[in-house]
Amino acid sequence: MPVVVVESPAKAKTINKYLGSDYTVLASYGHVRDLPAKNGSVDTDNEFEMTWEIGNDSRKHVKAIADALKEDNELILATDPDREGEAISWHLQQALTKRRSIKKDTPVSRVTFNAITKEAVAEAMRNPRQVDMPLVEAYLARRALDYLVGFNLSPVLWRKLPGARSAGRVQSVCLRLIVEREMEIEAFNPQEYWSVKANMTTPRGQDFEARLTVLGGDKLDKYSLANSTAAELAVQAVSSRNMVAQSVEAKPASRNPSAPFMTSTLQQEASRKFGMGAKQCMNAAQRLYEAGLITYMRTDGIDMAPEAVQAARDEIKTRYGAEYVPSSPRIYKNKAKNAQEAHECIRPTEMGRDAKSLKVSEEDQRRLYDLIWKRTLACQMAGARLERTTVDLGSDDGQVVLRATGQVMLFDGFLRVYEEGRDDVVDEDDKRLPQIMQGEAMKFSATMGPQADKAGKDAAILSDNKAVLGLQHHTQPPPRFTEATLVKRMEELGIGRPSTYASVITTIQDREYVRKDKNRLYPEDKGRIVTIFLLNFFRTYVGYEFTANLEGELDDVSAGGRDYKDILSKFWRDFSAAISETSDLRISEVLDVLDETLAPQLYPPREDGTDPRVCPKCGAGQLHLKTSRTGGFVGCGNYPDCNYTRPISGEGAEGYEKVLGEDDGDEIHLKSGRFGPYVQRGEATPENKKPPRSSLPKQGKEFLAGWGPNEVTLEQAVTLLTLPREIGPHPEGGVIAANLGRFGPYIMHQLPDEEKPVYANLKETLDVFEIGMNRAMEMITEKRNNPGRGRRAAAKALRELGEHPDSGGAIQIMDGRYGPYVKWEKVNATIPKEVEVKDVTLEQAVEWIAEKAGKSGAKKKAPAKKKAPAKKATAKKPAAKKPAAKKAAPKTAAAKATTTKATDSN
Helix, strand or coil: CCEEEECCHHHHHHHHHHHHHHCEEEECCCCCEECCCCCCCEECCCCCEECCEECHHHHHHHHHHHHHHHHCCCEEECCCCCHHHHHHHHHHHHHHHHCCCCCCCCCEEECCCCECCHHHHHHHHHCCECCCHHHHHHHHHHHHHHHHHHHHHHHHHHHHCCCCCCCCCCHHHHHHHHHHHHHHHHHCCCCEEEEEEEEEECCCCCEEEEEEEEECCEECCCCCCCCHHHHHHHHHHHHCCCEEEEEEEEEEEEECCCCCECHHHHHHHHHHHHCCCHHHHHHHHHHHHHCCCEECCCCCCCCCCHHHHHHHHHHHHHHHCHHHCCCCCCCCCCCCCCCCCCCCCECECCCCCCHHHCCCCCHHHHHHHHHHHHHHHHCCCCCEEEEEEEEEEECCCCCEEEEEEEEEEEECHHHHCCCCCCCCCCCCCCCCCCCCCCCCEEEECCCCCHHHHHCCHHHEEECCCCCEEEEEEECCCCCCCCHHHHHHHHHHHCCCCHHHHHHHHHHHHHCCCEEEECCEEEECHHHHHHHHHHHHHCHHHHCHHHHHHHHHHHHHHHCCCCCHHHHHHHHHHHHHHHHHHHHCCCHHHHHHHHHHHCHHHHCCCCCCCCCCCECCCCCCCEEEEEEECCEEEEEECCCCCCCCEEECCCCCHHHCCEEEEEECCEEEEEEEECCEEEEEECCCCCCCCCCCEEECCEECCEECCCCCCCCCCHHHHHHHCCCCEEEEECCCCCEEEEEEECCEEEEEECCCCCCCCEEEECCCCCHHHHCCHHHHHHHHHHHHHCCCCCCCCCCCEEEEEEECCCCCCEEEEEEECCEEEEEECCEEEECCCCCCHHHCCHHHHHHHHHHHHHHHCCCCHHHHCCCHHHHHCCCCCHHHHCHHHHHCCCCHHHHHCCCCCCCCCC
16 A cells, blocks of 8 residues: 655645545655754755755654555655655655665655646556656755855844844845835836816717827827926817817727736736735645645646646536637747746636635635636637727817727627736726717817816816816826735746745745735835845845846756756855955944945935935934844934934835924924834933833724824824823722723723732724723723733634544634634644634644644644544545555556656756
C-alpha cells in the first residue's frame, strides 16, 4: 500500500476519496525544512552548500510519514505542480532518506496533477516520474539568494537606520514601486483645463449631450481652453450660433472577451470586484483547488486544455444557445515576461457546475468560484457586437463644431456572462443617441440638466440660456497602487512570481513599511527611508531590470540551461563588496546622504518665501533628517532647546502636523505619532513637557466616520482634549470618568479603599461624550459586583466551525481581548490579523491548532492517538490496513514505474 504525500490535510482528504483504500494519503503541512536563521546557513566559501533544518512544527508530520513507511515501503510524492511543490517533494525525500525511512529498496516516485479530479489523479498515478532536479535547483537558487540578501542586508539596515526591520530581494523592489509612486504624486503639478458641453434637442424633442471639438475653425485638444476666460468666450461662441447636423456616421464595432485567469489577473479582478487582498484571494483559491473545484491556482499560463475548451463550448450552447458559441475555439497565448509556471489557466474542473450548485459555506470561496466560472465561459463565447454612432453639429460659418457620440448593443455575446473590471474609471461615451438625421437643425435645450446642478460656481460657466456649460478640470496625479495594480505592475516588470505576489505584499505591510487605506497603498515614513537608503547604497539590487534579469536567469536554471551555482557566485561577488563598502559608514554620514537626496520632498518651497530649512518653531535652527525606532522624521538642529519635529512626508502632509486653530489662547495641533494621528493642545515646553493630547477615535480598526485625520475639525479636537471626561461623583466617593483607551472607549471609577480602579468598556466610541450618570452607575455597579472583577468577562463565541476531524471536540472562533482566536478544548490559536473571521475555514483552524499545540508542547487528545491523525487522513478505518488490502493494489505497479524526467519549466 503506497504512501502518498501531499501538502495539506484538505487535499489529502480529497485525493484519498479518489484513490481509496489501496493508498495511505498523508499531509506534509507545507515545507518541512528551511534554512536556519543564523550565519552560515548558506556557505559562500564552500560552493554555496546549504544547511537545512526541519521545523519544530514539521517534525511530527515527518515522523508520521516515516512511521507509515515502516509498514508500507513505497513513497509517492504528490505535492503541488510548481517549483515550490517540487521543492517540498525534494525536501521530503532528503529528510526521509537522512533518517533512513527510505531504504535502498524503497520505490520513490513523483506525480503531479493540475486539478484534483478523479480523472486527473488517476492519470497522474499512471504516469509517475522522478523529482525534477533542474526545477529544484531553481528553487535552491532563489532560496539562497533570498537568504543572502535578507541575512546580510537586513543587519546593515538595523545598524544604519534604527527602526528598519528587513530588506528582501523582491520585497524591497516592490516597496520601491510604492515609494516612487508616492513621490510622483507629491511632485505632481496639476494643470488647469476646461471643456464645453451643450445640451441639444432634436426636432422630435429628444435631448442629447454634445461636446465642443472645433472653435474658431481650429480643432481643440485637451488643453486648448486653458483658463476661465477662454472657456467663457467658447461658451458665448457656442450659445450664439445655430447648429445643424452636418454628419451622422454609424460604424459597426465589436468587443472580445478577456483571456482566462492566471494568478496575477485573478488577484487583480478579485481586488477590483470584491476588494480582496492578494493573500485573501489566494487563500480562497487554495481551498477551492484542494476541494477539487478549480485547477491549480499558481500559474502564469492562460492556455486551456482542449477537452476543457470543448466542455466550455458545450456548456455555453446548452445555457445560452448556439449563437453564443463562436465558429472556432478561442486560443490564448502568454504575453507576460518569463512565463515559467507551465500550467493551464485557472478554470473550473467541471464547466457545468456554477456557483449556485456549489456546496461551499465560505462566502469568499463562493464569490471567487463564481468569478472563475464566469470568466472561463466568457473567454470561449462570441464577441459582443455594437454600433457606434458619431454626430457632428456645426454652425453655418464653420467656426463651431459639437460632437455627440453613442453606441447601441446589437448582440451582447460574452457580456451576457461577464465583463472585466477596471482599476481606474474611464469616461466613455457609451450613451444611446436619439434618432438624428443629417441636415436637421438642432435647438439648445431649455436647461443643461443635472451637470449644471452638480458643477460648483468656481468650476463652471453657464450660458444665458443655461444650455451650454463650461467645466473646469485639473490633470490628476498617477493613482496610488492598489494590491491589484501593484501585482499588475510587478508582472509587467517581470518581478517576482505568481507564488510570491501575495506574500511579498503582505510582508511590506507587516513590516509597517506600507499601510493600506481604502484599498490604496501608502508608504510609511519608515518605508521611504529604507527605499532611499537602498537606492543610494544598493541601487543595483533594487533595480527593476536587474531583478527581472535575475528572474530570467533562474528560469534558465529550471529549464536545465544554466548552473545555479554560477548565478550565486556572480551575485555574491558583487553583493558582498557592496555590503563591505557600507560597513564603515557612520549613521550621521548615511543621514547626510539621505537628507540631501530627499531635500526636494523634505523641504519644499514655502508660500511666504522663507528658507524651508529654517525651523518654523524657533526660527533659528536648521531642519535635518533624523531616525528613530519608529522611522524617519525631520527635526530641528537646536534640540533639546527646540523640540520641533514633523514627518518626512512634509509640513501638513495628508492633514498631519498642522494647526487646526486656536482655543482659549492655545494652538490646537493635529500630529502623527507612533500609535497614529492625535490632537494636542499647545507645544511641549521645559515647563510643560506633556501637553494635553488625545488620539483620534476609532471604531474597530477604522477611524470613526467624520473623525479621520483629513476630516477632524477644531471643535472635534477641542472636544477630544476634554477627555478624560468627568461624568459625575459616585455616592460612595470618587468620580466616574469616561475616556478613550488603546482598546477603545471605557468608563472608570475607584473607591477610596480600592487598590485599583474598576473599568467598564463602552460599545460605541461617542458614548464617552454622551453617557450619563445613571447608565454609568449601572455599568460600574454591575462590573464591581461581578466576581471576575478586574478580569475580562468570559469570551463569547463568534462562530462555530464544527468538530475536530481527527480528535473530536468543538472548534469555535472566540472574541478575545486582543482579537478573535480559534479555541479547541484548552488550545487557543490566534487568527492572523490579515484573515477575517468570516473567512476562516475548519481546515485552517485545524492547522493553527496543530501549530499552537506543537509550540506549547500541549498534551491533548492528539498524543493519545498519535498515529490516528495520519491514518485518519485516509478517511478509512483501521481495517483497511489488513495485509490482504496491501496485495490487492492494482495501481502499485504503475506507481513504481519511472518515466523520463519531465522537461516542463515550472
